[in-house]
Amino acid sequence: MPNNEKFVAGFTNCPDKFLELGEHARAKGFKDIDCIMPYPVHGFDEAYGFKGSWIGLAAFAALLTGWVAGFLMQCWMHSIAYPINIGGKPHISWPAFIPVTFECGILLAALTTLGSLVVAAKLKPSPFLKTIRERCTDDLFSIIIPVNSDEDISFAQAFLKEEHIEETEVYSSKILEMNQCGLEGKCC
C-alpha cells in the first residue's frame, strides 16, 4: 500500500478503456497506481505495471519439499523407526513409496498456495466491509491514483477528464486498507 492519505478514483465500465487508462496514466508519470476490477481483464497487469506474483515460486518450493519430506518419512518409518519384513521386500522398497510421495508434494503445494494467497492478497474475514461503489464487484472498473496534496488531486482529475472519464471521486486511503470497514465513507 502506498503511504499516501488520499486517492482519486476514475470509473468506467469498458474493459478496453480501463486498460488504456492504466497505460496512459503510467505514461503521464503517475506512480504506484492501482485499480479495482470486478473481473480480471486480460493484460491488466502489464497495463498497470504490476509486478508478477511470487505464489508460483512458493508453491514450487512446497512441492519439492513435500516430495522430499514424504519420501524420507516413508523411508524412516519402514527402515529405522520400525523395520518390519513385509513379504520379503527390502525395507526401502522405493517404487512402492512413489504414489504417497507424489501426493505429499501436491498436498503441501496446495496448502502453501492457499496460505500464500491469503498473505499476498491480505485476505481476512471482514463482515462489515463495503466497497467504494457497489458496482465495483459487478461491472465497474476503476483506476486508483494515489495523491498527497490538493495539487495532485487537481492534476489527477484533469488527467481523468482528458481521458473522458465522467465519474471520478476522491477517497481516503484507509478505505482500501484491509479490515477497515470503510463505513467512514468518502472524504474530500
Add this chain to the structure above:
Amino acid sequence: MSSVIQESPLSVETRATDITTSVVGPMTAKPGLLWFMAFALAVAAFGIGAISVIHQLIHGIGILGINNTVGWGVYITDFVFWIGIGHAGTLISAILFLFRQKWRTSINRAAEAMTVFAVMCAGLFPLLHIGRNWYAYWLIPYPNKRDLWVNFNSPLLWDVFAVTTYATTSMIFWYVGLIPDLATARDHSKNFFRKIVFGVLSLGWKGTGKAWVHYERAYAQFAWLATPLVLSVHSIVSFDFAVSNLPGWHTTIFPPYFVAGAVFSGFGMVITLLVVARSTMKLEKLITMDHLDLCNKVILATSLIVSLAYLTEIFIAWYSGSMLERYAFLNRAIGPYAWAYWTMMFCNCVAPQIFWFRSMRRNILIMFIVSIFVNIGMWFERFNIFVISLHQDFLPANWNYYEPTFFDWATTIGSFGMFFILFLLFCKVLPVIAIAEIKSVLPDPAGNRSKKNNDGGNH
C-alpha cells in the same frame, strides 16, 4: 476439433451486469416448489441411509451381503463410483482451464461443487466398510505407543493419501474460485444477515489490481496441481485392484481405463445435474445448448475409450493364453452375473452412440435419459470388476454368489440423498455460475455493441 476450441458460446447481448443479476438473483429469491420437492426427496433418501448406517454401527458389517469369498461388494463399488463422479469436475475446472477452453466458465462452478460433494460421499464408504469405524484414524501414520506405522507398500494406504489429498485440494480450489463471486454476492444482497455471512466468506475481497495478480497466479497454480492429481487419484484407486494378482484385476490397462471411465461417468452426472439446475434455476442463457452439446461430445468420446478398453481386456485375456484369465472374462459374459455385465455393456457402449447425431446431443430429454444410463452403466462397471472377479476364486470349494442386502442398497440410496442435499443447498445459497470468470469471456461485457466484436481475442 474446430467446434470444441470455439469462443465462448454466450450471446453478444449478455452484459456483465446481467450475469450478476441472473446469478445473484436466484440466490436471494425464495426457492420454487420443484426445489422443495427435490429437497424433500433427498432428505428422505438420506434418512434411509442414516438409519442403515446406525444399524450397521450397532450390529457390525455382518448385516451387509459380503461373505468370505466376496469381501468387496456394494460399498467399494459405491466408493469408486463416487470418486469417479468427482473427476469430471476437476477435468472441467483444471484441465480445460489449462487448455484455455472458454466454454468451461459456465459450468465449472457447478461441476466443482459436484466434485467436492462426490468425494465426501466416496470417503464415507471405506470408513463404513472397515467395520470397527471408530478405529478409522489407524489409517493415518501418527506416533503411537506401540511405535507401529502404517504399511506404505499397500495400495490401500496409497488410496488414503490420494483421496484425502484430492478432497483437500478440490475443496480449496473450489473455495478460492468462489472468493470474488462471494464478494459480488456480498455487495448485491440486501439482507443484513447475508451481507455479514458473505463478508466473512469472501475474506474481505475488494478486487484491487494487486490482489488480482496474486489471485490469478494462485488459481492457475491450483489448475497445475489438480491436473496431475486427478489423474493420479483414479490411477491409485485402480492400483487397489491392479496390484493384486487376481484374474480380472491384474491388468496394466487399469489406470488409464479407470481415469477415462471416471471422466465418462462424471460427465454423465454433470449432464444430469446441469439439466436439472438449468431449468429449476432459470439459467438457460448462461448454460446454453452449446455447453450441453460439448459435454455430450465428451461423453461420446470417453464412451468410445471405455468401450475400447473393454474390448482390449477381452482380447488380452484370450491372447495371454492363461486359462484363469480366459475364464474370468468368459465368466463375466456368460456366468451368473451376465445380467450385470450386459447391463454395463448396453449403458456404457451402446446408449451413448446416439450422440453421434447432433439433434440428439441437443435434445434435453434424450441427454437426460442417456446420462442416467451412463451413471447406471458405470456403477455396474465397478460392480462387475469387483464382484465377478471375486465370486469364483482359485478354489471351486470357495465359490459363492454375492447378493447385496437391504442395508447395502439403503446406504447407497443414502449417499445419493446426501449428495443431492448438498448440491441443492449449493444451488440455493452460493453462486452457481463462476461470475467473475464468465464475465471475462463475454464478447461484449460493457454493452457498447458499436465496437467490433471479437477483435482478435486476448493476445
